[in-house]
Amino acid sequence: MESTRSRALWIVVSLLILVWTAFPILWIVMLSFKTPSEIGNVQGFFPQDWTWENYETVFKTDLFTSALINSIGISLIATFVGVTFATLVAYAIARLDFPGKRLILSFALAIAMFPVVSLVGPLFDLWRDIGLYDTWPGLIIPYISFALPLAIWTLSAFFREIPWEMEQAAQVDGATSWQAFRKVIVPLAAPGVFTAAILTFFFCWNDFVFGISLTSTDNARPVPAALAFFTGESYFEQPTTAICAAAVVVTIPVVIVVLLFQRRIVAGLTSGAVKG
């Protein structure tokens, strides 16, 4: 009796949360399939006439396509560089005993807690002076520095989980420290590396503050910032549907990445390494 009741409760709560989180997304998807004139004139959740028009508009706009390229390029580079650094740092933190280890960890934590907005002003001035304003590196650098702490914390937790014997075994088998790291530790930490990479990628992909303040042209403006610059067909028409279509387009890679890697993230690769 008790179990069926608690199960029913679970289902109700889950459904509520599902509706709560999925509804806005679904709404945006629906909007993206409506004609621009339908908004404000016709009531209803579902589009009256399903149309791909908005998507065509979005991909025909230079503003959006160049922003998409910027977003993909900047996020991928920042993720790659950031995770590479974070892997090395986290490994050192997990394995070595060196003075200042706690300092590095608390410093990383401090950066993670630092309000991003307060840095935008100084960065804007600095970037203009040294010529990084409105360039890819101008965004990649702050992304890396704000994504690193989280990646370091995630990865060092993963590295600590890997039995040290694994590495010692590799060394006895004839591996250099680097070989042991690359052939044994990194593959074992792969789920952790993926998690860190995905988190970093999302952070860069979703950023708006840096994107809008440190860019001024199509040179480096990423998608979230570019969406703010969309204009309608005419002065009297709001570009709501086109923005929604663009939003759907930029959400798709995120969904794909999560679907692709969720099993790898969850799977405990270390099972079977030591006696179960």
Next chain:
Amino acid sequence: MAAITMKNIVKRYGDGFPAVQEVSLDVRDGEFMILVGPSGCGKSTLLRMIVGLEDITSGEMLIGGKVVNKVAPRERNLSMVFQNYALYPHLTVFENIAFPLRLAKTPNEEVNRRVKETAELLELTEHLDRKPSHLSGGQRQRVAMGRAIVREADAFLFDEPLSNLDAKLRGQMRTEISRLQRRLGVTTVYVTHDQTEAMTLGDRVAVLRKGVLQQVGSPRALYEEPVNLFVAGFIGSPSMNFLPASVDGSFLETPLGRFEVQDERKLAAVGDRDVVLVGIRPEHFEDASLVGDEKKSQGSIIRARVDVTEWLGNEQYAYVPYEAPADLAAQLRDLSRELDSDQLRTQAVVSLDAASTITPGREAELWIDTKRLHLFDPATSDNLTRDEEHVAELDRVAEESRAAQREAQREPAEGPGATVAEP
């Protein structure tokens, strides 16, 4: 293959704790050496210093005549089996075994050939494509061994390899390891806390206590001629009984009764000590009614009250509680605690013939084989009656039997297995 020589090896940790103190040990080429002792005696640390995973504080470590104190593990050409196997979970069994060869940039064909041979030797052939997580404990253990023997390492090091297996499998793997070592003839150092493993596997056994080497010798020499109380108590199960005794001419006054020692040499060893500890192994007692007259006269008979008996079919244990003077009782208790057995009361364990009908709770006549008892100095805990000639004799016999055993193991091994070590 190589000999391993340790000269005054010391390991002190950062906080000053001495894990290994002045250990000098000589492992001969092709020998199976066991490091044994209770937990925390420094045996694993010593092994890890041999392989190079632990720094040596002072002293000299030689492998094959070369000082390796500062040589990295990968350059020592040793292979090791870890307690938890440390298999690479992301690689198949084949790649796990092939790992050392791949690192050495061995050509693919040779890797294939040697992994196949090793797998055959260890009966892993049908599991080569599986991941370690899908293997049973015994199979994982064999993979770890495969990884160790696939390379022509100078020596094998085992760090309690069987302690994660259940009792039945442990027995099987023990014989397997022994056979493999004799067949390959590679110098082996094997760490264990299990004295059965130590006795059955080793050519020689080194007993450690709190980082100090106590005795090195063949299993028989350790059992029959231990150097001190610790070794005497550690080797053998159930362990040796220690009875406090006051000396009165050729008679010993023990809590179990007064008996005579007929051995002049042993009596002479007592010197002017008033009190000694008498060490008698359980099997050197017998139910007096079952002992023939001729044998009876070679030992002594005591009367004691048996508390409990345990009949096991092939033999029978009887427990005889006794009172000991407080200071000696405390010493014996400390010793038993150190041997990980923590005996609550002072009692003698006596092994009797299964046919004996001694009843618990009654007085019984027990015969003691006084020729085989040992006398220990309670102050220094040294064995006063150790017979060096007998030790030399035992070591010589052990040496001969080892050579013969190896010969026998190698002859039928002219198949694929023997080429693993000598391709």
